[in-house]
Amino acid sequence: MRERKKMLGLSDPRVRAVLDEIAAEQDRVDAVEQPKLLEVVRARTTPWTPEELADACASGYYAAPAAIGRMLYATVRAMRPTTVVEFGTSYGFSTIHIAAALRDNGAGRVITTELHEGKADAAWRNIQRAGVADHVGVLVGEASRTLAAVPGPVDFLYLDGWTEFYLDVLRAVEPKLRPGALVHADDTVKFAAGARRYLDHVRDPANGYVSVAIADGQGLELSSYLGAS
Numbered sequence: 001m002r003e004r005k006k007m008l009g010l011s012d013p014r015v016r017a018v019l020d021e022i023a024a025e026q027d028r029v030d031a032v033e034q035p036k037l038l039e040v041v042r043a044r045t046t047p048w049t050p051e052e053l054a055d056a057c058a059s060g061y062y063a064a065p066a067a068i069g070r071m072l073y074a075t076v077r078a079m080r081p082t083t084v085v086e087f088g089t090s091y092g093f094s095t096i097h098i099a100a101a102l103r104d105n106g107a108g109r110v111i112t113t114e115l116h117e118g119k120a121d122a123a124w125r126n127i128q129r130a131g132v133a134d135h136v137g138v139l140v141g142e143a144s145r146t147l148a149a150v151p152g153p154v155d156f157l158y159l160d161g162w163t164e165f166y167l168d169v170l171r172a173v174e175p176k177l178r179p180g181a182l183v184h185a186d187d188t189v190k191f192a193a194g195a196r197r198y199l200d201h202v203r204d205p206a207n208g209y210v211s212v213a214i215a216d217g218q219g220l221e222l223s224s225y226l227g228a229s
Contacts, residue, residue: 008103009073010069014131015100015132017129018096018126019069019096019097019130023066025091064093064094064160065218068216069093070097072094073097073101075156075182075184076101076102076105077104079156080107081102082107082109082153083108084111084157085147085154085156085158086112086158087143087159087169088114088159089114089119089120090123091123091126092112092127092130095138096126096130099133100132102135103134103135109135109137111139112138114138115142123138143161143165143169143172144165144168144171147172148172152178153176153177154178154181156183157170157173157177157183159183159184160186162191163195167198170198170202174225179225179226183202183221183223184220184222185202185223186220188219190219199211208227210226211223
């Protein structure tokens with residue numbers, strides 16, 4: 001009798017169970033918490049510190065939409081990257097999608113960073129329960145500092161934290177991006193004011209990127225790093 005092929009991908013029962021659990025908790029909590037957060041953010045007239053934003057988001061999940069998770073999985077399967085860097089772990093929803101793709105590719109690692117220590121701990125537990133921990137490293141701290149120590153080359157950078165800090169994070173990782181690396185930035189319309197500096201940077205060809213905006217309701221900017229001019 002032929003041995004049954006091991007079930008992998010997003011239908012892996014361990015992966016699916018954790019992703020569904022995070023999504024359900026997000027629906028429950030964020031229906032109340034996210035409108036409050038958006039009101040606070042839009043009323044703010046002074047710059048946020050990373051620590052203030054981490055505290056403001058502590059009560060919510062704020063995971064990427066399920067479609068973005070599937071896009072990340074498909075992108076990583078197609079790219080077959082060795083090193084993926086993620087800004088904004090939260091509870092590990094997008095991290096698990098990326099790590100599942102790396103596992104199914106047979107190689108690669110995602111280095112993700114989260115400022116809120118409680119969320120980082122919860123994310124690591126979720127990652128372990130999903131069975132993809134061998135392909136994940138979780139850093140705790142302010143992203144532009146923690147990611148500055150990540151060795152290159154970096155094949156794929158996924159930005160899904162606060163848009164105000166996207167450019168700072170990109171500059172920390174940029175020297176390690178390989179030519180042709182993909183940079184995926186979420187929420188560039190949802191939090192457009194914060195994303196402005198970042199978008200100006202990646203949309204200026206002099207900075208070494210070719211970039212395109214994808215209209216998905218929240219705003220998605222896909223950029224490819226062509227190398228320093």
